[in-house]
Amino acid sequence: MAERYEFGLDTFGDVTVAADGSTLTHAQVLRNVVDEAVLADRLGLDFFGVGEHHRHEFAVSAPEVVLGTIAGRTERIHLGSAVTVLSSDDPVRVFQRFATLDGLSGGRAEVILGRGSFIESFPLFGFELNQYQELFEEKLNLFSELITQEPVTWTGELRAPLTDQLVYPPVEHGHLKTWVGVGGSPESVVRAAHYGLPLVLAIIGGSPARFAPLADLYRRALDQFGHQPQPVAVHSPGFIADTxxxxxxxxxxxxxxxxxxxxxxxxxxxxxxxxxxGEAGPNGALYAGSPETVAQKIAAAMRAIGAVRFDLKYSNGTLPHEAMMGSIERYGTEVVPRVRELLAASDAADAELDALAAADRADAAAAAEQPAE
Known part of the structure; x- marks a missing residue:
């Protein structure tokens, strides 16, 4: 069904240029990000994600603060990170910040945990790069305990232990929705499956179809670990214009x-x-083009991967705020409705094929039960 699909937007708060070509201040970029999120909410989009970076070309280093501001100016859109670099943060503080956001937003917070593709946060916060893998594994292990909202007793090698520890504030209703963002390694998708957490595939280059085997591996691993099926989402860059x-x-x-x-x-x-x-073509990971071109490409990628959410990374380098606002408008009013239409038609065709296959199996079984003449 088309209604089971979700569509969002992601930004890293790229430092952009004004109409005269001058570079905007980081402060102005942050204010623009809030306005972009307000537009996304007005258009009825499902999710708005803000990335975390510690570099001069990105304005957002404290995404939860930005998301808290957005929460106060929006009504229904879900708000989250894209991604939270858990390796160089503290799991308890991450949980507290997003639980706080969840309370302020009326239950709209999500967190996407990842290792990040940049390393600046490691020396900035006093972590060793040679422990890159161990830091993420251990901290994800602790975070998976925290989201149960039960007293936590936990011991690791790289952080002080916890004993029968409750963490505040609790999430008001249910649990904090927690995804794991991965760049495409089998080990990463199996790790997400081990914890039974939803998966975000960051597809930023090459054919989206080549990630289909990873999504299949994730689903098989979930089953082998004894977890219920979980959603798969796609994050990819793009830009939409009239042509x-x-x-x-x-x-x-x-x-x-x-x-x-x-x-x-x-x-x-x-x-x-x-x-x-080439990346903007049918077999690339850049969703740049007219609304129809982008809609067809998104629908094809979601079908190939079995994704139920697509998040468009709408900020791209120094692309001006005004151009991004136009792209967001087209995404919400033209692209998303068209993708829903395409996926609904595909789902209906699949359902018809499944019904025919079931009827054929029933006929074969009935024939096998008939006595031979």
Whole structure:
């Protein structure tokens, strides 16, 4: 059913430029992010996620503060991180901050836990990079205990133990919705399944279809660990304009700025227009184009992966606030309704095929029970 699908937006609070090309202050970018979230709420979108970074090109280092401000200006949209870098944070404080957000927002908080793709938070908060893996594993283990909202007795190697400890404030109704965000390794999806937590696949390059085996592995692992089925979501970048050409031409110079800046740090060559357009094509992870082009591509990716939520990372490098607002408007009013329509048609076709297969099996079973002449 189309109503079982959700659609959201993610941003890292990329530091953007004004109409005259000047760079906005971090403070102005933060205020713009709030306005972008208010628009998303007005359009009826399901989720708004704010990433955590500690670099000059991103304005958001304290996402819960931003989300708390957004909560006061919105009514129904769910609010969460994208992602919370748990490795360099304290699980108890993360739980407290999001439980507080949940109370302030009337039960609309979610948290997406991850290791992050940047390392600045490790030296900033006094953690060793050579413990990258161990930090996340241990802290996720503790967080999985905290969300039960029962007294926690826990011991690890990298943090002080807890004994019969309750953590406040509790979530008012039910439990804090907690996802694990992964970049695409089998070990990461199995870890999420081990804890029975929903999965967010961050697909930022290459064909989304190549992540389908990881989603299947996750579902098999959930079953093997004895957990109930959990939702799978997709996070990918994009930009929507009236036409494909307008979207590509508008986005390209801003996309190139951020990709080249990160690429220089990581030893990549400069990104080319050819590569950019390839990622925006049918088999790439960039959802840039007209509403129909983007809707068709989102629907195809969700079908391939079996995802029930798609979060568009709508901020891209120095792309101006006004352009992002237009993209959000098109996403909410044109893309999402069209994706729901496409998925509803696909679900109906699948249901019809399932019914025919069931009827064939019933006929075969009945035939087998008939005595031979």
């Amino acid at each position: 494909d050409q307008e979207a590509l031409d508008t986005l390209w110079p801003h996309y190139k700025v951020i990709i080249d800046r990160i690429g220089k740090e990581r030893g990549w060559g400069p990104v080319t227009r050819e590569h950019f357009e």
